[in-house]
Amino acid sequence: MTTQPVETVDASAGVEDPVVSAEGVTLRFGGVTSLAGVSVAVQRGEILAVIGPNGAGKTSLFNCLTGVYVPQEGEIAFRDREGTAVPLAGRKPHRITNLGIARTFQNIRLFNALTALENVKIGVESRQHTGPIGAMLRIPRARREDRDSDKRALDLLEFVGLRRNANRIAAGLAYGEQRRLEIARALATDPQLLLLDEPAAGTNPAEKADLERLIRRINTELDVSVLLIEHDMRLVMSLASRVAVLNFGRMIAAGTPADVQHNPAVIEAYLGRSDEDGGDDASEG
Amino acid sequence: MTTEPTPMTGSEQGPSRTNAVMAWSRTRNGRVLGACLFGALVLALMTGPSGSAQHLTAGVRGSWLSTHVIGFLIFGVVLWLLIISGSRLRGRVQPVTEVIAGVRERALVSKPVIYAGYAVALLIAILVPPQLSVFWQQVLVSQIGIFVLLTIGLNVVVGFAGLLDLGYIAFYAIGAYTAAYFTGYPDSKPGHISPLPVHPPFHLNPFLVFPLAVIACIIAGVLLGTPTLRLRGDYLAIVTLGFGEIVRITINNSESVTNGPRGAFGIPHFSAFGYHWTLSLIPYWYLLLTVIVITLILFRQLENSRVGRAWTAIREDEVAAAATGIPTLKYKLMAFAIGASTSGLAGVIFASEIGFVAPDNFILINSLLVLVYVIFGGMGSLPGAVIGASFLIWLPNVLRDHVPPQDRFIYFGALLVVMMIFRPQGVIPSRRRARELGLAEAGVGGADALGGSEPGAA
Numbered sequence: 162m163t164t165q166p167v168e169t170v171d172a173s174a175g176v177e178d179p180v181v182s183a184e185g186v187t188l189r190f191g192g193v194t195s196l197a198g199v200s201v202a203v204q205r206g207e208i209l210a211v212i213g214p215n216g217a218g219k220t221s222l223f224n225c226l227t228g229v230y231v232p233q234e235g236e237i238a239f240r241d242r243e244g245t246a247v248p249l250a251g252r253k254p255h256r257i258t259n260l261g262i263a264r265t266f267q268n269i270r271l272f273n274a275l276t277a278l279e280n281v282k283i284g285v286e287s288r289q290h291t292g293p294i295g296a297m298l299r300i301p302r303a304r305r306e307d308r309d310s311d312k313r314a315l316d317l318l319e320f321v322g323l324r325r326n327a328n329r330i331a332a333g334l335a336y337g338e339q340r341r342l343e344i345a346r347a348l349a350t351d352p353q354l355l356l357l358d359e360p361a362a363g364t365n366p367a368e369k370a371d372l373e374r375l376i377r378r379i380n381t382e383l384d385v386s387v388l389l390i391e392h393d394m395r396l397v398m399s400l401a402s403r404v405a406v407l408n409f410g411r412m413i414a415a416g417t418p419a420d421v422q423h424n425p426a427v428i429e430a431y432l433g434r435s436d437e438d439g440g441d442d443a444s445e446g
Numbered sequence: 447m448t449t450e451p452t453p454m455t456g457s458e459q460g461p462s463r464t465n466a467v468m469a470w471s472r473t474r475n476g477r478v479l480g481a482c483l484f485g486a487l488v489l490a491l492m493t494g495p496s497g498s499a500q501h502l503t504a505g506v507r508g509s510w511l512s513t514h515v516i517g518f519l520i521f522g523v524v525l526w527l528l529i530i531s532g533s534r535l536r537g538r539v540q541p542v543t544e545v546i547a548g549v550r551e552r553a554l555v556s557k558p559v560i561y562a563g564y565a566v567a568l569l570i571a572i573l574v575p576p577q578l579s580v581f582w583q584q585v586l587v588s589q590i591g592i593f594v595l596l597t598i599g600l601n602v603v604v605g606f607a608g609l610l611d612l613g614y615i616a617f618y619a620i621g622a623y624t625a626a627y628f629t630g631y632p633d634s635k636p637g638h639i640s641p642l643p644v645h646p647p648f649h650l651n652p653f654l655v656f657p658l659a660v661i662a663c664i665i666a667g668v669l670l671g672t673p674t675l676r677l678r679g680d681y682l683a684i685v686t687l688g689f690g691e692i693v694r695i696t697i698n699n700s701e702s703v704t705n706g707p708r709g710a711f712g713i714p715h716f717s718a719f720g721y722h723w724t725l726s727l728i729p730y731w732y733l734l735l736t737v738i739v740i741t742l743i744l745f746r747q748l749e750n751s752r753v754g755r756a757w758t759a760i761r762e763d764e765v766a767a768a769a770t771g772i773p774t775l776k777y778k779l780m781a782f783a784i785g786a787s788t789s790g791l792a793g794v795i796f797a798s799e800i801g802f803v804a805p806d807n808f809i810l811i812n813s814l815l816v817l818v819y820v821i822f823g824g825m826g827s828l829p830g831a832v833i834g835a836s837f838l839i840w841l842p843n844v845l846r847d848h849v850p851p852q853d854r855f856i857y858f859g860a861l862l863v864v865m866m867i868f869r870p871q872g873v874i875p876s877r878r879r880a881r882e883l884g885l886a887e888a889g890v891g892g893a894d895a896l897g898g899s900e901p902g903a904a
Contacts, residue, residue, distance in 0.1 A: 227769060229765070229769075253768070253773070254765075254768040254769055255768045255769075255770075255771050255772055255773045255774065256773075258768070258769060258770065258771035259771050263769070263770075263771075264769055266765075266766065266769075270763050270765065270766035270769075271763075271766070272758060272759050272762045272763060272766065272767075273762060273881075273882070273885050274758070274762060274878050274879075274881035274882040274885060275755070275758060275759075275762070275878065279755060279758075282755060283755050283756065283759050283767075283770055283772070284770050284771065286752040286755065286756065287770055287771025287772055288771070289752055291751065291752050291753070292753075293748060293753050293780055293784060296747060296748050296751035296752060296753045296754070297744040297745070297747050297748045297751075298744070298747070299747045299751075303751060303752075306752065307751070307752070310752070330881060332881075332885050346770060347769075347770075349770075350770060350771045
């Protein structure tokens with residue numbers, strides 16, 4: 162019932178190599194417990210989906226992982242490629258991004274008055290070093306870094322299929338394009354783990370298919386682990402190597418998509434308990 | 447003058463002509479006419495020959511049909527005609543304005559045209575001032591030049607980084623008093639005066655005070671910013687307002703260090719390579735112009751750099767900026783410190799040019815005026831900062847000759863009100879800011895409904 166990583170056929174199979182792991186994370190707002198002892202680990206190279214009804218605590222989990230909220234209890238650790246564990250508790254969001262965790266937002270948060278290119282450049286530039294004096298004097302390093310960030314940003318726009326829209330204002334892009342631009346901006350910070358908060362929300366079927374391909378390519382071509390919050394079950398089932406289910410701030414199930422689909426606790430969480438199988442209490446939240 | 451329509455139940459009996467007038471007065475045109483005439487009357491009263499607080503109508507009493515009042519009423523009617531025929535007029539001049547807009551748009555993206563424009567502006571700034579009267583030279587040097595520099599600095603804080611700073615003038619004071627301190631003499635030979643009761647063990651030329659003032663202002667900016675920049679918007683504004691007043695009052699009360707309200711006097715003029723600046727104004731103008739031009743060039747580079755983009759990101763969405771790896775507090779501090787040090791430079795030049803500074807130079811209204819110049823010129827726009835400060839300082843001075851002196855700031859205020867209603871983005875808005883404003887008016891939150899519109903094109 163608890164976090165019992167059911168091994169998958171991925172590269173990570175059999176090896177415990179979490180890129181980020183949370184142990185017993187509890188987050189309260191006054192009397193409201195948003196997360197209650199959640200333990201979850203994203204293995205390097207996998208796509209882990211977090212599902213659950215509205216208000217289950219999925220976005221709260223994201224906010225804890227990215228430093229927006231500081232959980233009252235529990236440990237969160239990031240492990241870099243060498244395997245050194247870095248505790249994340251109390252770290253500022255920008256430091257966590259610099260470590261290698263990038264995210265998108267449920268309600269798209271782009272820099273609306275900037276062009277698509279500038280949005281992505283800001284992400285690339287979070288890894289650069291030119292200071293204000295160097296920028297004022299436009300020293301050679303500043304010019305070089307500016308050229309580099311232009312090139313990298315254009316490459317990323319190409320990757321997400323927005324190359325032709327590079328000089329359009331972010332707010333002027335279509336909804337699906339904005340979603341992809343936000344992903345490009347997150348990728349620009351050179352993450353090892355990408356957190357996607359309902360990337361398919363509000364997109365049409367064609368955009369959804371594009372998105373599915375894009376997430377898969379991010380995972381395989383760019384070698385970025387993905388933690389995905391999504392309500393679209395078809396997308397989850399086809400993309401995720403493992404699925405974790407949250408309900409009322411607790412992890413009620415975790416495993417392969419097929420396992421989770423048939424887990425009685427999950428069915429109960431989504432559909433409610435029916436009288437016939439009332440005795441089936443395979444899982445207590 | 448205009449009333450909301452009331453149910454016409456009992457008044458059908460009245461004369462039909464009155465009814466028709468009443469009904470017409472409730473139409474849009476009628477209301478606009480009423481508003482125009484009311485406005486004209488208020489203006490006539492305000493600008494009357496001897497208006498006073500005790501007798502508001504003194505200026506027109508006894509002569510309601512004076513040419514003064516009639517003139518303003520005609521003005522009101524003309525304004526009304528312009529407004530009601532506005533749409534038709536607009537349709538007729540549309541082709542012309544479109545051509546102008548097209549030319550302007552093309553000119554603004556062509557580099558040679560922009561550089562030619564800057565060159566012409568610079569030539570004017572070099573060649574014209576020597577021809578001006580002493581009065582205007584005085585205005586140019588001790589008001590426009592200094593305040594343009596201040597406005598450019600505040601533009602970094604407010605325009606680039608989006609931080610509302612109402613205590614900006616405090617850094618100007620710190621710069622000025624730094625100059626007063628470091629130009630003091632340690633000995634008391636004849637001709638060696640110390641502007642303050644305290645003096646350093648060495649005497650410095652004001653030029654050498656520049657870096658010290660910059661450092662002092664950066665330290666002050668960081669000291670103020672570190673605890674306060676976690677605050678947002680209005681809260682930051684209040685804290686900085688308090689800071690500005692604290693600095694001024696501290697200077698005012700620390701008699702043994704700052705001479706208190708008597709101020710620092712005898713601050714020496716600049717000198718370099720055997721050349722000595724004196725009371726004559728034009729050399730000071732060229733000094734200011736040099737500093738302004740250098741600052742403008744540096745800030746332009748800054749705006750289009752990694753740092754400038756990070757500021758824009760913070761201004762637009764701080765959470766997203768942090769999630770994109772931008773250390774928001776560090777960048778806000780940076781903006782604060784850069785703005786503060788520009789203000790410090792202005793303080794040094796001011797102190798040395800006038801030779802005398804007192805706490806009265808650093809009152810709250812000066813902070814607010816600099817903010818007004820930034821907003822009027824166009825937030826985030828460097829040419830806007832120059833134009834905004836220059837124009838708004840020029841205006842009250844030119845009005846001095848044409849209207850009663852106590853009325854000058856009524857025109858100033860009216861101009862600001864009109865400006866904010868009809869052109870809130872400022873005289874020369876920055877492209878990014880204009881877009882933001884356009885998006886805000888369209889109620890953006892990243893809605894795809896904006897797909898077709900091209901905000902910022904206007």
